[in-house]
Amino acid sequence: MNRLFKILTCPKCGREYPINELQNLCNCGAPLLAYIQVEAETNPLEMIITEDESLWRYRKLLPIKNENDRVTLGEGMTPLKREAELGSLLGLDNLYLKDEGVNPTGSFKDRGMTVALSRAKELGVTKVSLPSAGNAGVAAAAYADAAGMECWVFIPDDTPSSFSKSCLEYGANVTMVKGTITDAGLMMSETLDESWFNLSTLKEPYRVEGKKTMGYELAEQLDWKLPDVIIYPTGGGTGLIGMWKAFDEMEKLGWIDGERPKMVSVQSEGCAPIVKAFHDGKDFAEPWDNAKTNALGLRVPSAVGDFLMLRALRESGGTAIAVSEDEIIEGIRLVEKHTKLSPAPEGGAAVIAARKLVENDFLEGTESVVVFITGSKEKYSELY
Ligand SMILES: Cc1ncc(COP(=O)(O)O)c(C=O)c1O
Ligand SMILES: [Zn+2]
Numbered sequence: 001m002n003r004l005f006k007i008l009t010c011p012k013c014g015r016e017y018p019i020n021e022l023q024n025l026c027n028c029g030a031p032l033l034a035y036i037q038v039e040a041e042t043n044p045l046e047m048i049i050t051e052d053e054s055l056w057r058y059r060k061l062l063p064i065k066n067e068n069d070r071v072t073l074g075e076g077m078t079p080l081k082r083e084a085e086l087g088s089l090l091g092l093d094n095l096y097l098k099d100e101g102v103n104p105t106g107s108f109k110d111r112g113m114t115v116a117l118s119r120a121k122e123l124g125v126t127k128v129s130l131p132s133a134g135n136a137g138v139a140a141a142a143y144a145d146a147a148g149m150e151c152w153v154f155i156p157d158d159t160p161s162s163f164s165k166s167c168l169e170y171g172a173n174v175t176m177v178k179g180t181i182t183d184a185g186l187m188m189s190e191t192l193d194e195s196w197f198n199l200s201t202l203k204e205p206y207r208v209e210g211k212k213t214m215g216y217e218l219a220e221q222l223d224w225k226l227p228d229v230i231i232y233p234t235g236g237g238t239g240l241i242g243m244w245k246a247f248d249e250m251e252k253l254g255w256i257d258g259e260r261p262k263m264v265s266v267q268s269e270g271c272a273p274i275v276k277a278f279h280d281g282k283d284f285a286e287p288w289d290n291a292k293t294n295a296l297g298l299r300v301p302s303a304v305g306d307f308l309m310l311r312a313l314r315e316s317g318g319t320a321i322a323v324s325e326d327e328i329i330e331g332i333r334l335v336e337k338h339t340k341l342s343p344a345p346e347g348g349a350a351v352i353a354a355r356k357l358v359e360n361d362f363l364e365g366t367e368s369v370v371v372f373i374t375g376s377k378e379k380y381s382e383l384y
Contacts, residue, residue, distance in 0.1 A: 005063035008032040008205050011308060019063065022123050024203050031202040031305050034063040034209060036249045044224070044255050053077050055111055055213040061249065062209055064118055071117040071147040073104035076213055080221045080370070086338040090351070091358035094368040096227065098218070099341055101376030105166070107297075107344065108214065108374045109139035112207030112238060113199075117143040119206040120197055125149065129192050130199040131177075131184035133235065133296040134163035135344075135375055140199055141172035152196060154184035159296060160382040180291050181235075182301050201236035202305040208242045215246025218370060219256055226261050228367035229318075231354050233346035233374055234265040234274060235300035237309040244312035261370075263318040265309060266346075266353040268293035270325065271301060274309055278320035283307055294383045295328050295345035297374065319362055327352040332377065332384055344380060347373035 008017040012030035017023050019034060026032055049057045055076025059067050080098045087095030100108035113136070120128060128144050129152040130136060137153035144151035153167045157176035164174045175191065177184040185200060202208060219226055226247070232240050240263055250256045267275050271291035277284065287302035303309070313320055323331070331348030335341050343351070350371045357363045377384060 002060065002063055002065070004036045004038055004061070005034050006037060007035060009035050022125065022197065023205060024198055025304070029304070031208070031308070032205045033245065034205050036061065036252065038249070038252050042253050044220070048220070055114070055210065055217070058213050058216050061216065062115055063206065064115070065122050069118070069122060070114070071121055071143050072114050073110065073142060073146060075103050075110040075114050077217060078102050080218065083339050086334065086351070089334065089338060090355040091365045092354060092363070092369050093366050095354070096368070096370045097335070097339060097341065098214070098370055098372050100372060100374045101341065101343065105135070105138045105142050106376045106378060107135040107139065108211065108239060108372070109136040110143070111210040111213055112136070113139040113143040113210065115210035116199055116204060116206040117147045117149070121147045121149070125197040127152070127196045128199045129188055129196040130154070131181050131188050133181050133299055134159050134379065135297060136201070137172070137174075138163055138166040138170070138379070141167040141170035144172065145170040152188075152192060154188045156180055156184055160380060162379040162382070166379065180299055180301055201238055201303070202241070208238050208245065211238045211242030212246040212249070214239065214372070215243035216250070218243070219250060224255055226256060226259070227370045228261060229264060229363065229369045230261045231264045231266060231350045231357075231369060231371045233295070233298055233350045233372065234267060234309060235297045236303045237265075237274070237305045239372065239374065240265060240312055241305050241308045244316070260316055263312050263316040264353065264357065265313055265318075265320040266350045267320070267322050268295050268298045268325065268328065268349060269322045271299050272322040273301065273303070274306060275320040275322045277306065277310055278313055283310060285310070294325060295349050296380070297344070297346045298349065319357070321353045321356060323349045323352045323356065329384065335373065341373055342377045343373040344375035344377050345384060346375065347371070
């Protein structure tokens with residue numbers, strides 16, 4: 001194991017678990033995180049393998065035992081580009097889009113899977129399973145295929161067929177389930193025995209490690225000065241939680257000062273448990289009834305990492321905001337018309353959220369704002 005990582009810790013009850021054994025949730029039901037133990041003032045250039053153009057350039061900051069036995073398809077180090085034309089339409093002087101659609105299977109989910117599958121492989125796993133809204137299933141199927149593992153994905157049955165088709169092409173088993181990702185998760189636990197390692201969002205500790213590299217990349221791409229605001233579409237919340245963890249680590253390393261970005265969670269009006277809990281002042285979110293949105297990654301009625309998202313939003317001085325289905329379509333069209341990107345609906349939602357935050361005066365318009373385009377639109381073409 002990488003010498004910086006000695007233990008997995010529960011951020012809710014503090015219980016510790018050995019890092020060199022397979023783990024899912026803490027006994028208390030909360031996600032486990034791999035905490036980093038560092039001496040401050042390490043020079044970033046000594047820790048980053050700069051000739052590696054994938055997220056594995058940060059491999060010294062990832063809890064992997066054998067650096068050379070990775071399951072990788074060349075993910076990460078995605079473009080961060082200033083978009084002046086779109087920015088001025090939204091009322092923002094300094095808008096940047098981070099394009100996660102260029103990842104190998106078309107979304108930021110690849111980041112989580114490269115680390116999770118690498119770690120699972122070195123811990124002896126041969127079969128993995130997960131419920132997914134779509135993109136995570138495709139990513140898991142691709143990386144399991146690359147790792148030589150069996151994979152079984154449980155997907156809501158109204159998901160466009162391009163997602164299940166992709167999973168099948170990578171050799172995964174696919175079960176379509178009536179309902180949401182929550183129902184898909186229940187079906188998975190009724191169908192499979194414990195020989196299948198559970199890769200569900202935040203129910204294993206390493207997908208979030210892969211996602212945290214978005215935080216390292218932002219800092220490196222902006223010359224170690226983080227933006228004022230990060231706007232992120234959230235379902236299960238690993239992107240947001242991962243970046244917040246990266247900022248914590250970079251502060252410990254002495255790579256950034258104490259000024260962190262305000263974190264903004266974006267959800268759909270048809271499924272907004274985090275937005276509701278945030279504005280109700282709650283530490284945990286109530287499950288959302290009758291969740292409906294075509295931004296499939298945001299259709300997560302209940303997230304095991306709810307308290308971690310809410311904690312990050314509050315600690316950062318950020319906020320949470322919901323957008324309508326029509327606004328999501330408008331967001332996609334705006335990005336397509338005024339940039340070179342073709343965003344997944346979750347990215348469209350985040351773009352519109354930026355405009356709404358200017359309109360409601362949360363943003364002044366002069367801040368540097370990074371909006372995450374978390375995936376490309378291609379697989380959603382039946383819907384948009
Ligand atoms: C394109 C896209 N954006 C955002 C999300 C939300 O990600 P998370 O569940 O990590 O919050 C998803 C999840 O499926 C997604 O596929
Ligand atoms: Zn616990």
